[in-house]
Amino acid sequence: MSTFRNRPKDNYIHEADWKSLYVLTEHWKSDMAFYNEDLKFLHHLIDKYFMWISKKDNIDMVREIEVSLIDTDKKCDTLVKQIDTHLHHLAELIDNPFSYDSHTFRTEHEQLEDDLTLFVKQFRTNRKEVFAITEHVIDGEEMVRRLGMTSA
Numbered sequence: 001m002s003t004f005r006n007r008p009k010d011n012y013i014h015e016a017d018w019k020s021l022y023v024l025t026e027h028w029k030s031d032m033a034f035y036n037e038d039l040k041f042l043h044h045l046i047d048k049y050f051m052w053i054s055k056k057d058n059i060d061m062v063r064e065i066e067v068s069l070i071d072t073d074k075k076c077d078t079l080v081k082q083i084d085t086h087l088h089h090l091a092e093l094i095d096n097p098f099s100y101d102s103h104t105f106r107t108e109h110e111q112l113e114d115d116l117t118l119f120v121k122q123f124r125t126n127r128k129e130v131f132a133i134t135e136h137v138i139d140g141e142e143m144v145r146r147l148g149m150t151s152a
Contacts, residue, residue, distance in 0.1 A: 002069060013109050014140055018094045020070055025090060029083045032063045035123055036076050042130045046047075049137050058137055072126050074120050094121060 013021070034049070050062055086108060092099040 008040050011083055013106050013113070018090060022090050022094065025083060025087050025109075028112075029087070030078070030082050031116075032076060032083060035119075036080070038127070039069060039073055039076060039123075042127060045130055045134055049134050058133075061133050061136070065126065065133055068122075068129070072119070075122065076106055078118055079115060082115070107137070 011090060016024075043066075046062060046066055050059075089100050089105055089108070093102065
């Protein structure tokens with residue numbers, strides 16, 4: 001995996017105190033809430049333009065991106081649950097340093113960060129594809145053009 005986890009300094013995860021990691025993990029949770037809302041918007045965008053599609057090629061493209069978005073939704077939900085569990089473990093470590101193995105926790109933290117990085121990459125790819133498809137549909141569909149001409 002990339003050196004994403006080496007920010008903001010080398011070996012940050014292994015050197016950071018629990019409270020700093022807690023703040024970082026809370027930021028992840030906030031980011032995931034944003035991504036979840038944005039995924040809802042992307043689904044809405046596809047749904048809005050799907051009804052105007054008449055060309056089979058366009059329908060196939062939209063189905064592919066919809067399947068990819070559903071997969072991204074599932075990954076988002078899974079990551080939110082993992083972050084919540086991670087925050088719980090971290091809270092236990094803050095309250096009682098012997099309640100959870102710190103090495104195991106830091107390894108989980110690294111893996112979670114890697115999983116988040118992959119999720120963000122997939123999310124960005126999906127977002128670009130949704131916008132490209134909606135632009136293509138708007139530009140290429142006869143019915144949308146006709147409706148645009150008659151309503152102007």
